[in-house]
Amino acid sequence: MPWWATVVAMTMLVRWGYVPFMLIGINGAAAYLGAVHASELWAVALIITAVACSFAAERLLPYRREWNSGLEDAGRDTIHAVVNETFILASVAVIPLLAAVMPFHSWWPVGWPFVVQLLFAVLIADFGITTVHLASHRIGWLWRLHAVHHSIRRFYGLNGLMKHPVHQTIEMAAGVVPLILLGLPVHVASALSVCVAVQLLLQHANVDYRVGPLRSVLALNEGHRFHHLKWAGVGDVNFGLFTLIWDHLYRTYAYDAGRRFSTDDLGMAAKPHYPAAYLQQLAEPFRASGACQFGKADSAAPISDYERR
Numbered sequence: 001m002p003w004w005a006t007v008v009a010m011t012m013l014v015r016w017g018y019v020p021f022m023l024i025g026i027n028g029a030a031a032y033l034g035a036v037h038a039s040e041l042w043a044v045a046l047i048i049t050a051v052a053c054s055f056a057a058e059r060l061l062p063y064r065r066e067w068n069s070g071l072e073d074a075g076r077d078t079i080h081a082v083v084n085e086t087f088i089l090a091s092v093a094v095i096p097l098l099a100a101v102m103p104f105h106s107w108w109p110v111g112w113p114f115v116v117q118l119l120f121a122v123l124i125a126d127f128g129i130t131t132v133h134l135a136s137h138r139i140g141w142l143w144r145l146h147a148v149h150h151s152i153r154r155f156y157g158l159n160g161l162m163k164h165p166v167h168q169t170i171e172m173a174a175g176v177v178p179l180i181l182l183g184l185p186v187h188v189a190s191a192l193s194v195c196v197a198v199q200l201l202l203q204h205a206n207v208d209y210r211v212g213p214l215r216s217v218l219a220l221n222e223g224h225r226f227h228h229l230k231w232a233g234v235g236d237v238n239f240g241l242f243t244l245i246w247d248h249l250y251r252t253y254a255y256d257a258g259r260r261f262s263t264d265d266l267g268m269a270a271k272p273h274y275p276a277a278y279l280q281q282l283a284e285p286f287r288a289s290g291a292c293q294f295g296k297a298d299s300a301a302p303i304s305d306y307e308r309r
């Protein structure tokens with residue numbers, strides 16, 4: 001096979017195979033290992049594998065090559081990722097302790113096939129997380145906490161875990177507390193934690209992958225780039241974590257196939273000098289300068305031509 005044919009084959013493999021590999025391969029492995037009640041450590045191993053695959057795919061088929069280069073943010077983002085992922089996995093470890101005192105713990109559909117239990121958990125978590133995410137763009141004190149996530153200067157996989165830990169805790173609680181009340185088994189919770197990590201990587205990946213018409217149903221990077229447009233109001237679209245079902249219902253779905261994104265489109269137009277260091281980002285929501293500044297959109301923003309439904 002000539003070298004150019006190898007390049008074309010590799011490009012097509014990543015473009016169309018990356019999302020199925022992550023959603024069916026990695027999440028499928030999580031479902032299998034959860035179903036057989038394997039040691040919880042497998043969740044950590046799968047998440048590390050997913051991060052490695054994300055970095056590899058970003059280098060094989062980047063959406064924008066310059067977004068693969070750090071802007072003195074790689075170390076900070078790694079701290080955000082390790083801290084926030086540790087919180088998620090630690091909360092999974094607490095679930096067996098909670099199970100004994102949950103009032104409706106017998107309501108969980110333990111008789112369903114494991115993968116169906118996992119999909120059920122994903123859909124319920126998706127509703128709570130998406131709704132709190134939307135509220136975080138509407139309610140001042142939540143926006144203070146969420147602004148950390150919107151201060152990105154480039155769009156790549158680790159952005160998904162670049163969040164204020166208090167905001168992540170509130171968002172995740174909205175998704176997971178209803179499940180815990182129903183008696184979410186710890187093995188389903190472990191598999192769900194892998195699904196969340198995979199989704200955050202996919203949603204922010206600097207990978208030019210495609211999913212065809214599924215882009216209007218699955219909350220992936222083609223739609224999520226619109227969410228990170230920097231102008232107030234304009235980025236208030238596509239809040240979904242796993243799906244865009246709730247965005248269709250909330251009338252916050254937006255997509256324009258012709259829209260391309262550059263570094264200048266990202267971040268927050270009203271807060272161009274948001275702190276970049278980790279500890280400063282933790283403190284910023286509690287400072288006067290961390291207040292929301294709605295209504296200061298750049299009127300020259302080239303954003304009027306994409307479709308809202």
Ligand SMILES: [Zn+2]
Nearest residue numbers: 133137146227
């Ligand atoms: Zn947001």
